[in-house]
Amino acid sequence: MPGRIKPKLAVWKFASCDGCQLSLLDCEDELLAVAGAVEIANFPEASRAVVKGPYDVSLVEGSITTAHDAERIHHVRRVSNFLITIGACATAGGIQALRNFKDVRDFTSMVYATPQYIETLNKSTPIVDHVRVDYELHGCPINKHQLVEVLSALLNGRRPNIPSHSVCTECKRHGTVCVMVAHGTPCLGPVTHAGCGALCPSYNRGCYGCYGPMESPNTAALAKGWVQLGAKEPDLLRAFRSYNSYAEAFRRESEDHEEQNH
Amino acid sequence: MGRQILIDPVTRLEGHAKITLHLDDEGAVEAAHFHVTQLRGFEKFCEGRRFFEMPYLMSRICGICPVSHLIASAKTCDAILAVSIPETAANLRRVMNLAQIIQSHALSFFYLSSPDLLLGMEADPGERNLFGVAAAHPALAHDGVGLRQFGQQIIESLGGRRIHPGWVVPGGVAEPLTAERRDRILAGIPEALSRVQRTLDWFKRTIESFREEIRTFANFPSMFLGLVGPNGELETYDGKLRLRGETGNLIHDQLDPQRYAEFIGEVSEPWTYMKFPYYKPAGSEHGFYRVGPLARLNIVSRCGTTRADQELAEFREMGRGAVLSSFHYHYARLIEILHGIERIEELLADPKILSKDVRAVAEPNRREGIGVAEAPRGTLIHHYKIDDEGLITWANLIIATGHNNMAMNRGILQAARHYVSGDQISEGMLNRVEAVIRTFDPCLSCSTHAVGQMPMLVQVVARDGTLVRELRRN
Numbered sequence: 001m002p003g004r005i006k007p008k009l010a011v012w013k014f015a016s017c018d019g020c021q022l023s024l025l026d027c028e029d030e031l032l033a034v035a036g037a038v039e040i041a042n043f044p045e046a047s048r049a050v051v052k053g054p055y056d057v058s059l060v061e062g063s064i065t066t067a068h069d070a071e072r073i074h075h076v077r078r079v080s081n082f083l084i085t086i087g088a089c090a091t092a093g094g095i096q097a098l099r100n101f102k103d104v105r106d107f108t109s110m111v112y113a114t115p116q117y118i119e120t121l122n123k124s125t126p127i128v129d130h131v132r133v134d135y136e137l138h139g140c141p142i143n144k145h146q147l148v149e150v151l152s153a154l155l156n157g158r159r160p161n162i163p164s165h166s167v168c169t170e171c172k173r174h175g176t177v178c179v180m181v182a183h184g185t186p187c188l189g190p191v192t193h194a195g196c197g198a199l200c201p202s203y204n205r206g207c208y209g210c211y212g213p214m215e216s217p218n219t220a221a222l223a224k225g226w227v228q229l230g231a232k233e234p235d236l237l238r239a240f241r242s243y244n245s246y247a248e249a250f251r252r253e254s255e256d257h258e259e260q261n262h
Numbered sequence: 263m264g265r266q267i268l269i270d271p272v273t274r275l276e277g278h279a280k281i282t283l284h285l286d287d288e289g290a291v292e293a294a295h296f297h298v299t300q301l302r303g304f305e306k307f308c309e310g311r312r313f314f315e316m317p318y319l320m321s322r323i324c325g326i327c328p329v330s331h332l333i334a335s336a337k338t339c340d341a342i343l344a345v346s347i348p349e350t351a352a353n354l355r356r357v358m359n360l361a362q363i364i365q366s367h368a369l370s371f372f373y374l375s376s377p378d379l380l381l382g383m384e385a386d387p388g389e390r391n392l393f394g395v396a397a398a399h400p401a402l403a404h405d406g407v408g409l410r411q412f413g414q415q416i417i418e419s420l421g422g423r424r425i426h427p428g429w430v431v432p433g434g435v436a437e438p439l440t441a442e443r444r445d446r447i448l449a450g451i452p453e454a455l456s457r458v459q460r461t462l463d464w465f466k467r468t469i470e471s472f473r474e475e476i477r478t479f480a481n482f483p484s485m486f487l488g489l490v491g492p493n494g495e496l497e498t499y500d501g502k503l504r505l506r507g508e509t510g511n512l513i514h515d516q517l518d519p520q521r522y523a524e525f526i527g528e529v530s531e532p533w534t535y536m537k538f539p540y541y542k543p544a545g546s547e548h549g550f551y552r553v554g555p556l557a558r559l560n561i562v563s564r565c566g567t568t569r570a571d572q573e574l575a576e577f578r579e580m581g582r583g584a585v586l587s588s589f590h591y592h593y594a595r596l597i598e599i600l601h602g603i604e605r606i607e608e609l610l611a612d613p614k615i616l617s618k619d620v621r622a623v624a625e626p627n628r629r630e631g632i633g634v635a636e637a638p639r640g641t642l643i644h645h646y647k648i649d650d651e652g653l654i655t656w657a658n659l660i661i662a663t664g665h666n667n668m669a670m671n672r673g674i675l676q677a678a679r680h681y682v683s684g685d686q687i688s689e690g691m692l693n694r695v696e697a698v699i700r701t702f703d704p705c706l707s708c709s710t711h712a713v714g715q716m717p718m719l720v721q722v723v724a725r726d727g728t729l730v731r732e733l734r735r736n
Contacts, residue, residue, distance in 0.1 A: 016325070017322055017323060017324050017325035017326075017328075018324070018325040018326055019324075019325020019326070019328065019425040019426060020325065020425075021325075022325050022326065022369075022425065023424075023425065025369075025373070025410075026414060026424055026425075040393075094322075095304075095307075095319065095322045096307075098307035099306070099307055102306070102307070140322065140426060141325060141423075141425040141426055144424075196423070197422075199422040199423060199428060200428055202422070203422070203428055203429060203436040203437055204436070205428065205436065208315075208318065210426070238310075238311060238312065238315070242315075242319070243322065
């Protein structure tokens with residue numbers, strides 16, 4: 001687009017493993033095309049150059065775990081026109097949200113000799129608990145093709161074409177035999193957001209929910225199905241408490257199985 | 263009055279890592295601290311989980327080296343099952359681990375460090391990045407992207423995706439390798455070899471211009487620790503531990519990694535979340551050692567592949583006995599990429615790599631397991647205990663970056679003493695202090711993540727807390 005100012009893209013990191021923002025670097029073939037279409041204004045993993053905000057698009061990775069970060073995300077929101085959260089940490093608090101169900105002091109005292117120096121919040125929370133989010137891209141980690149789709153949709157002023165159905169649909173499309181029906185393997189696929197390409201079932205394993213809950217999941221019905229396959233309450237509790245444990249649908253379902261334990 | 267210089271990365275590592283330099287009354291650096299200030303708590307929240315979930319839970323520690331955690335964790339589970347996994351499974355895991363080392367080293371060398379090496383430590387920070395490299399030296403940037411892609415595509419081809427792949431499971435791997443996938447990987451080998459050879463040749467030609475950095479970048483005597491194969495060759499998946507001293511003297515060899523707790527102790531400091539491991543027999547004061555590419559090339563008897571062994575012979579001329587400057591982590595990384603490519607080719611050339619026998623199945627036979635592998639950044643130790651139900655009751659992780667913690671702190675002090683004096687803080691000085699950290703390529707997600715390419719806030723603060731000077735680098 002000659003003569004037009006390129007949109008500015010910024011990448012921000014909070015508590016996370018860096019995997020989602022590295023997905024952007026993994027787009028080897030698309031990276032240069034994206035780099036040509038946008039001005040990468042703030043992407044510490046790739047460049048020290050920082051162009052001043054405001055930014056047209058911000059990609060936010062990671063969850064909020066410190067008081068400082070809880071303030072910093074408001075700054076990110078202020079300087080961002082369109083804010084996209086990427087990955088399970090940013091959209092659901094991530095694996096570190098498992099601590100939300102325990103006392104954080106147990107954590108610090110177990111690992112560190114002088115826990116009083118550790119300044120951390122009790123809970124690991126998703127970005128949307130703190131500021132308005134314009135688009136959420138799920139997954140642990142995100143699918144790089146979905147990331148490219150979201151960015152190119154934005155650049156071209158259209159809605160991203162990201163399916164909101166479950167992993168089951170992906171299995172059917174690939175011709176993968178249902179591990180739950182055919183092998184009796186408990187699987188989270190029926191309630192999990194599509195995006196991974198139904199990876200685990202293609203290895204004859206049950207889905208373990210990396211992409212978090214799909215739109216309107218019927219987790220209670222799935223839990224009954226698991227029980228019929230021999231799963232016990234603690235199994236259900238653990239199944240819904242992994243990478244997306246603090247996503248509302250999974251959190252509620254896990255709490256149901258926790259209460260029945262007592 | 264004593265003052266403190268704070269190098270606080272304000273974007274990516276905010277709340278994660280920072281550097282403080284403590285000045286004495288004359289403005290000379292008297293102490294340097296590398297702080298890690300974020301907690302994710304993996305060792306605690308895995309309690310109560312089923313042991314066989316651990317490889318997938320633990321791989322989430324890090325998006326840069328997920329495969330290392332996956333493999334160390336799966337090996338720990340193998341120990342709990344008390345099985346000897348099929349040879350093909352071990353070799354497939356070995357291929358994946360080497361691919362991981364290749365892609366991670368390529369990220370470190372080309373994406374994070376080559377801008378400093380190519381464009382100079384004093385270059386405009388706005389241009390000192392991968393895109394700057396791509397503009398000034400397109401062939402080199404292309405080789406870097408290509409090498410990382412080579413490693414990542416192997417991981418994807420084996421494990422289904424590049425970051426947090428499944429596939430590696432307790433007892434082996436989930437699926438055998440198909441001939442088609444093997445051939446696709448093999449087809450990429452000649453190009454990958456020429457890419458790394460070109461880079462090595464260029465690096466060796468340029469090395470003379472970094473004399474000052476070589477002299478002052480964490481260049482000091484230390485011990486070196488890592489895994490070696492049965493004949494002392496470079497081995498990153500399995501093997502026994504070897505410890506060499508500063509003159510190349512053998513301190514400990516063929517040490518069973520299952521006994522790590524007997525010879526590795528850990529101390530905590532109040533100003534950082536990252537613990538300080540040390541070699542117990544030497545005590546916490548003198549027992550510090552380095553791990554990672556430099557350490558591995560210092561401890562091995564040979565790489566075990568033709569071209570890497572030729573390069574190793576040249577590399578060894580950089581030191582007497584052991585190569586001591588951490589600047590040469592960069593050099594060692596390139597040689598390890600070369601070794602990784604050659605070794606993958608060897609492993610895939612063996613027809614047995616297509617065997618369908620890739621998994622041993624068992625119930626837990628032991629209450630405790632230890633799994634050790636070489637991650638890109640050094641020796642990685644996972645250690646779990648389980649109860650009767652197979653639920654985790656306790657976990658301990660010693661991560662590669664942690665082993666280097668003492669060396670990094672000493673290295674920053676050394677570089678800061680050389681380049682920093684009083685209020686005279688230049689951009690180039692800051693780069694060098696940061697670049698010392700970068701030679702170790704610390705993974706600070708595993709303890710959080712590299713002080714990579716980021717803006718910095720430097721504050722000179724008086725002891726009473728007043729701000730004397732502030733330098734913001736954007």
